[in-house]
Amino acid sequence: MNPADQGHHQTSLQAGIRLEQNQTARPRDTISDRPGFDDYHHDQHQQHHGGHSHSHDHGHSHDHAHGGHGHSQDHGHDHGEHGSLEDNDAVHEETLHFHKIIKAFSQYKASAMYANHRRRTDFYSLPERQQKMLPTYLERMERIDDAIEANYEIIKIICEDQQIFVNEDRATAKGKPERDAIYEPLIQELRTRFASVPVEQRGGINVLVPGSGLGRLAFDIAHEGFSAQGNEFSYYMLLASNFILNKSQRINQFKIYPYIHSFSNIAKSSDVLTEASIPDVNPSEIPRGTDFSMVAGDFIEVYGMEEENYGKWDAVVTCFFIDTAKNIVDYLETIHKILKKGGVWINAGPLLWHFENTPNEISVELSLEEVIELAKTIGFKMEIQEPVKSTYMANPHGMLKYVYECARWTATKV
Numbered sequence: 001m002n003p004a005d006q007g008h009h010q011t012s013l014q015a016g017i018r019l020e021q022n023q024t025a026r027p028r029d030t031i032s033d034r035p036g037f038d039d040y041h042h043d044q045h046q047q048h049h050g051g052h053s054h055s056h057d058h059g060h061s062h063d064h065a066h067g068g069h070g071h072s073q074d075h076g077h078d079h080g081e082h083g084s085l086e087d088n089d090a091v092h093e094e095t096l097h098f099h100k101i102i103k104a105f106s107q108y109k110a111s112a113m114y115a116n117h118r119r120r121t122d123f124y125s126l127p128e129r130q131q132k133m134l135p136t137y138l139e140r141m142e143r144i145d146d147a148i149e150a151n152y153e154i155i156k157i158i159c160e161d162q163q164i165f166v167n168e169d170r171a172t173a174k175g176k177p178e179r180d181a182i183y184e185p186l187i188q189e190l191r192t193r194f195a196s197v198p199v200e201q202r203g204g205i206n207v208l209v210p211g212s213g214l215g216r217l218a219f220d221i222a223h224e225g226f227s228a229q230g231n232e233f234s235y236y237m238l239l240a241s242n243f244i245l246n247k248s249q250r251i252n253q254f255k256i257y258p259y260i261h262s263f264s265n266i267a268k269s270s271d272v273l274t275e276a277s278i279p280d281v282n283p284s285e286i287p288r289g290t291d292f293s294m295v296a297g298d299f300i301e302v303y304g305m306e307e308e309n310y311g312k313w314d315a316v317v318t319c320f321f322i323d324t325a326k327n328i329v330d331y332l333e334t335i336h337k338i339l340k341k342g343g344v345w346i347n348a349g350p351l352l353w354h355f356e357n358t359p360n361e362i363s364v365e366l367s368l369e370e371v372i373e374l375a376k377t378i379g380f381k382m383e384i385q386e387p388v389k390s391t392y393m394a395n396p397h398g399m400l401k402y403v404y405e406c407a408r409w410t411a412t413k414v
């Protein structure tokens, strides 16, 4: 059992998934965001996740050790014998929130078809003479319609249990170059730090990956034999990771079309219809004795509030995460608190402060040197490594790619 499992109420669900809850944390999303939004995508860093002050946490775990598959969502949590009125309100509000997210996903087809229809209508508004100059444009629209249908078939599976489509390329084979650039050095650092532990005993090393997105980094860490736990607060991500981890049985089982929604910066016409197959690894390939789980809820609320969760983790790995903080001091203090003495915090990512200029939200935006100084003040011994260049969910065929010069360090709790 991972350290964070302790102190969480766990409810066994239909199969494969555990739901963990505490009294303070729950997933959050900005439900107006289109499925597939990502804070690093297209410079949309003004989007935020606030607005819900519910009082408990959803979690799910992919329990490979028991070979379980399938999942269900339990929104009628056990709140003790009776449950307070506030708890009931919170459950109600959370259920509503969840259903809004599901509704957003279920509207995928209508909204994508509408966007494609707009392209057709705009094409027909051109003078006939000009239309004739673009002989392949309409045909492409037909193929986009088919691709939308194909994506929607997957959304339906995702939403079967509770009704996602996430343009999360890092989880597919197409995301390999990004993963090699940014995940591999993090995993290599874990291998180096725990080189004295025989590979078959790595399951005893507990690694937490906050802000884990679809859970791919956490999965890759578990694949190396370390016990890994991903933590994520967006239902979009949680639903999609549940789909990948618990509903796919073989490599390349599902085909998706991640690039059909934007025609900007496309070099070859056929590139928008590039397919991606998921999963590109078998999610059940986790070494024996290794624990792998995903826990839902806000990082600080799930891990940072209760003393019994402190000093439990051997390593915390953050990738493109620390700049999601409203208050970076809270994040760093929490990472420090939950690590064992001598434990390591391995980080890679930029400083694209997600809440900068977001109305009604606090946001403390430090420079890199300030973050490093702060970490030292909190009690970390810092080893700064060479920055690595990485894109973030870039369309490999696109004419526009943001390249982040990602800061990297390994910090030891002294």
Ligand SMILES: C[S@@+](CC[C@H](N)C(=O)[O-])C[C@H]1O[C@@H](n2cnc3c(N)ncnc32)[C@H](O)[C@@H]1O
Pocket: 039, 040, 170, 210, 211, 212, 213, 214, 217, 231, 232, 233, 234, 237, 297, 298, 299, 300, 319, 320, 321, 324, 325
């Ligand atoms: C930029 S993404 C990085 C995802 C993943 N680490 C990767 O490198 O592909 C940041 C993720 O952190 C999640 N997140 C942001 N704030 C969080 C918080 N306070 N607690 C848990 N997850 C959070 C977001 O929902 C998003 O999935």
